[in-house]
Amino acid sequence: MFTGIVREIGNLEGRERSEVGARLRIAATFASELALGDSVAVNGVCLTAAAIGGDAFEADVMNQTLELTTLRALDSGAALNLEPALRAGESLGGHLVQGHVDCVARVESLAADGFARRVRVALPGEHQALVVEHGSVTIDGVSLTVASLTEGGFEVSLIPETLERTTLGVLERGDGVNLELDVIARYVQRLLGFKQERQ
DSSP, X not given: OBOSOOOEEXXXXXXXXXXXXXXXXXXXTTGGGOOTTOEEEETTEEEEEEEEETTEEEEEEOHHHHHHSGGGGOOTTOEEEEXXXXXXXXXXXXOOBXXXXXXXXXXXXXXXXXXXXXXXXXXXXXXXXXXXXXXXXXXXXXXXXXXXXXXXXXXXXXXXXXXXXXXXXXXXXXXXXXXXXXXXXXXXXXXXXXXXXXX
16 A cells, blocks of 8 residues: 655666566665565556665566556656555555556646646546546556546646656656556445446
8 A cells, every 4th residue: 555655756777578577677765675575656556576686676567567557668767756655654645545557648738837737637538437626646656636627637736846756747748647546436436336237
């Protein structure tokens, strides 16, 4: 379980890709705090530390995860939003985040809004019912509040702290982002679907 509060921006040091998946080597100052098997959110994707050495850890990424997230297109040196798993007793600063990406969404536009930056994201139709105004959403592992709903998507407003401490500060129009929708909304949708099927 994560909170969507990014601990640091790390870097992809290396990537080994084969027909069976990929192994990523990720530089992170907190790597020495990890144990084998610990979970780390990498751009919003829950990965497992499979090797640890120095200021870096390695994680295996299966083909399904590569197909469903932006991790498939990462280049060596890419900046990554990193968050280690929430530990018992720690503050839940954002919202409940699982690291289970629902889809890759596209940035439609960016615009200045005072000291903030508005980012409009296109949302595939099958997910639109799961986003509500002022609800929670996770973009590339960052917990955000939905500022407004748009036709075919939604907008978030990024404060200077978020722009500086995460990779969202360098987003450009057309970029793909990992999107995780609110887990409570997903369960409600599933329960309502079962109820309708039985009627």
